[in-house]
Amino acid sequence: MPLPLYLLALAVFAMGTSEFMLAGLLPDIATDLGVPVATAGLLTSAFAVGMVAGAPLMAALSRTWPRRTALLCFLGLFLGAHVAGALTGAFAVLFATRVVAALANAGFLAVAMTTAAALVPPDRTGRALAVLLGGTTLATIAGVPGGALLGALLDWRATFWAVALLCVPAALGVLRGIPAGPAADRGAPAPALRRELARLRSPRLLLVMALGALVNAATFGTFTFLATIATGTAGLDELWVPAVLVLFGLGSFAGVTAAGRLSDRRPGLVVAVTGPLLLVGWIALGLSAAHPAALPALVFAQGALSFALGGTLIARVLYAAAGAPTMAGSYATAALNVGAAAGPAVAAAALGTAAAGLGPVWASAALVAAALLVAAPFPRALAGAARPAERV
Structure with a gap:
């Protein structure tokens, strides 16, 4: 894999840390800014909504820019949002910076995915995305626990400054490692936006997007409440929470890396194997989460299976x-x-059911089951040739 891919992954690591770090910082932010914890929780929602809306909006805005220019602009905007967030004393301003950071993150990731695919031969797109998404999984291993520790030792603002500083070497890497060519490959002009949007009428594209969303919803539904499951249902000490989160991250990294080597040549096999295993794993976690000895192994396995399947679907x-x-x-x-x-929202609603603290796990199982049912009638759509019709 070319070096520029790893430089893009560094930026994705910084952005993934920012996306997930609030889970350990919300109480301090709420106290410092004088708002209830529930209100501070809206910062997470703001980031998620900004990511969903920002991906197509930012991609459309920058579609005619050179890729290096677009990546640097989004990184600069992301860095600036975190500097502003670290300096503000007003919750409304912090909320606005999270929306801006999410828009920048979404724009960067959208351009980075097409750039990653353009840096490798067409039949290695899955492996390239595995490297890129590896930055997100490493954020759950090192970035999020590190941010929580930094916030505990200093304050939540220090974590914002740390994320901003991570953007500097990432920007230098993009500047030095990404070609300064046009947005479209080989200098050809980009197709009309209407033509590109028309691809959304493709049944195969809509299918794999829906499946990717369902699997990712299952993943983040339980991940969001993993600390509560560990200390509540499993009865582990709070000191075990970082270890459980790191285990999930290690599994995620292992899964996305292993599947990246198969997702181009044998995507149907990856989906056929990991999909049912993922469902069985969520059921097993729901049945045995109360046993502390079982939780670590299952958390690692579910991280690996979730990202192996999810990464393949995104490819x-x-x-x-x-x-x-x-x-x-x-x-x-x-x-x-x-x-x-959507995943954390569904999981939160499941907390109010008879399943109580294990509601998120059973919600994840239901989401994966739904994905398998949707995919079952269309095996050929997931087992297509590895070589796309055009470079992206």
Whole structure:
């Protein structure tokens, strides 16, 4: 894999840390800014909504820019939003910076996905995306626990400053490693926006986007409440929470890396194997989460299976969106973040059911079951040729 891919992954690591870090900072933010914790929780919703809306909007805005220019602009906007967030004393301003950061994150990820695909031969798109999404999984391993520790030792503003500083080497890497060429490959002009949006009428594209959203919703539904499951249902000490989160992250990294080597050549096999195993894993977690000895192994396994399946489906989005070279990445990003926004909401609603603290786990199982039922009649749509019709 070319070095520029890893430089893009560094930026994705910084952005993934920002997306997830609030889980450990909300109480301090609420106290410092004088708002209830529930109100501070709206910062997470603002980021998720900004990601969903921002992917197509930012991709459309920057579709005619050179890719390096677009990536640097989005990184600069993301950095500025975190500096403003670290300096403000007003919750409304912090809320606005989270929306801006989400828009920048969505735009960067949308362009980075198409850039990653353009940096490798057409039949290695899945492996390239595995490297890129590896930045997100590393954020759950190191970035989020590190941010929580930094917030505990100093304050929540220090974590915002740390994310901003991470953007500097990432920007230098983009500047030095990404070609300064046009947005479309080989200097060809980008297709008309209407033509690219027309790809959304493709049944195969809509199918893989829906499946990616369902699987990602299941993943983030339980991940959001994993600390509560560990300390409440499993009865583990709070000191175990970072370890459980790191185990999930390690599993995620292992899964997305392993599946990246198969998702181009044998995507149907990856889906056929990991999909049912993921469902069985969520059921097993729901039945045995009360046993502390079982939780760590199941958390690692579910992280691996979730990202192996989810990463493969997102790679399929890029293949199915061939013919939309500047918008394909935004379709993949939107699918990811519809799931990231909807999953925690569904999981939170499940907390009020008879399943109580294990409601999120059973909600995740239901979401994966729904994905498998939707996918079952269309096996050929997920087992298409590895080589897309056009480079994205």
